[in-house]
Amino acid sequence: MYSWAPVSVPAVPPSEDVPGRLSLFDTSLRAVTPVGPESGEARMYVCGITPYDATHLGHANTYLTFDLVQRAWLDLGLGVNYSQNVTDVDDPLLERAAQTGQDWDELASDQIELFRTDMEALRVIPPRHYVGAVESIGLVVRYIERLAETDLVYQIDDPEHPDWYFRTAQVPGFGAVSGLDEQRMIDVFRDNGGDPDRPGKRHPLDSLLWQFARRGEPAWESSLGAGRPGWHVECVAISLQHLGPHFDLQGGGRDLIFPHHEMCAAQALAFTGEPMADACVHSGLVALDGEKMSKSKGNLELVSRLRKAGADPMAIRLALLAHHYRSDWEWRPEMLDEAVARLERWRSVLNDATAVPAAETIAAMRTAIRNDLDAPAALAAVDAWVAASSAMTSDDVDAVGEMVAAIDALLGVRL
Ligand code: 5CA
Numbered sequence: 454m455y456s457w458a459p460v461s462v463p464a465v466p467p468s469e470d471v472p473g474r475l476s477l478f479d480t481s482l483r484a485v486t487p488v489g490p491e492s493g494e495a496r497m498y499v500c501g502i503t504p505y506d507a508t509h510l511g512h513a514n515t516y517l518t519f520d521l522v523q524r525a526w527l528d529l530g531l532g533v534n535y536s537q538n539v540t541d542v543d544d545p546l547l548e549r550a551a552q553t554g555q556d557w558d559e560l561a562s563d564q565i566e567l568f569r570t571d572m573e574a575l576r577v578i579p580p581r582h583y584v585g586a587v588e589s590i591g592l593v594v595r596y597i598e599r600l601a602e603t604d605l606v607y608q609i610d611d612p613e614h615p616d617w618y619f620r621t622a623q624v625p626g627f628g629a630v631s632g633l634d635e636q637r638m639i640d641v642f643r644d645n646g647g648d649p650d651r652p653g654k655r656h657p658l659d660s661l662l663w664q665f666a667r668r669g670e671p672a673w674e675s676s677l678g679a680g681r682p683g684w685h686v687e688c689v690a691i692s693l694q695h696l697g698p699h700f701d702l703q704g705g706g707r708d709l710i711f712p713h714h715e716m717c718a719a720q721a722l723a724f725t726g727e728p729m730a731d732a733c734v735h736s737g738l739v740a741l742d743g744e745k746m747s748k749s750k751g752n753l754e755l756v757s758r759l760r761k762a763g764a765d766p767m768a769i770r771l772a773l774l775a776h777h778y779r780s781d782w783e784w785r786p787e788m789l790d791e792a793v794a795r796l797e798r799w800r801s802v803l804n805d806a807t808a809v810p811a812a813e814t815i816a817a818m819r820t821a822i823r824n825d826l827d828a829p830a831a832l833a834a835v836d837a838w839v840a841a842s843s844a845m846t847s848d849d850v851d852a853v854g855e856m857v858a859a860i861d862a863l864l865g866v867r868l
């Protein structure tokens with residue numbers, strides 16, 4: 454189990470006339486709906502990185518989105534069990550290591566370390582359980598063994614690699630997460646590294662549970678044969694193990710809706726007899742040079758590069774929070790300049806002893822965040838308060854402290 458440094462979150466006195474629940478857009482429902490319990494502990498799983506290249510702004514944007522979710526729940530007085538995986542053995546990681554001549558596990562541990570440093574700098578609250586795929590192999594094998602007690606698991610008829618598959622399309626409701634029809638799913642699966650055309654599969658959309666060792670690849674001995682797990686079942690096993698069945702929120706970037714989250718939902722339903730999560734929540738994709746930022750294409754802007762160049766991590770955070778989490782947008786360097794200017798404006802007022810009263814602004818921030826995580830509206834509320842405080846002489850001696858705490862607790866920006 455990995456982790457990174459804890460982050461302190463100040464308590465902010467409650468506001469009047471604000472929504473009493475957090476609502477988010479649920480991908481399966483295709484509507485904004487309350488997410489999380491009314492009391493007790495909220496349970497959230499967010500798909501973690503595949504550590505073969507450094508954290509880019511797309512990753513950071515996704516983890517900031519779910520950091521705002523955690524902060525909103527904490528602000529509502531809930532406990533939060535946040536779990537995340539790290540895909541520390543997988544095809545792209547092995548391929549990158551082979552290209553660069555590095556050991557795959559060294560590459561992974563270097564990149565995990567860099568990711569954790571980036572998350573700490575951005576003041577992302579660490580998950581309670583941050584779990585690697587490699588350390589979970591025994592767990593995943595036990596899950597597959599139990600799934601194999603249903604008639605939904607089979608070994609493919611391939612003498613050299615009799616890999617284990619799951620009959621995804623047999624699960625009731627398959628397709629509900631993405632809303633895609635079967636032909637479209639097959640096409641997207643093919644374009645995203647899936648194997649719909651592999652001879653011997655019973656259905657093109659059946660998903661790999663366990664693959665036998667290929668030459669030169671790492672493999673683990675198990676009752677299923679010597680090999681390694683498929684990707685989807687890792688997230689199913691890790692999330693159910695650390696959160697229990699039918700948790701509140703499954704999250705990740707929009708690129709994971711299909712096949713990953715669709716396949717996970719089917720496997721989890723077959724495993725527990727219940728939906729995997731109450732809501733599926735996805736963040737938009739950050740692009741660079743007209744295309745989704747991605748490690749495989751190399752069109753990246755890295756958190757670590759911006760930090761090395763001297764950027765204040767709180768300005769990086771503000772630059773990302775200036776976009777609604779569900780929008781797709783393209784990174785431009787000027788966005789960092791704009792965020793630096795905003796941070797300076799905020800800091801100049803918050804260094805004063807007095808300001809205009811804060812209660813209405815804090816209520817507006819909470820309303821914005823609880824209403825489908827509208828961070829841009831929360832930033833605008835702070836902007837308006839900062840402008841008012843610098844335009845008029847004010848005498849509220851508590852306002853500055855209240856705003857510093859609210860901006861820290863709700864937005865994760867320390868001034
Ligand atoms: N390890 C798997 C999930 S189990 C994986 O997708 N790893 S990843 O490193 O490719 O992506 C990590 C997270 O960042 C995922 O939630 C993914 O949806 C998100 N992500 C990747 N690229 C972008 C992007 N350009 N914009 C926003 N989010 C992104």
Ligand code: ZN
Nearest residue numbers: 500501688713
């Ligand atoms: Zn995942």
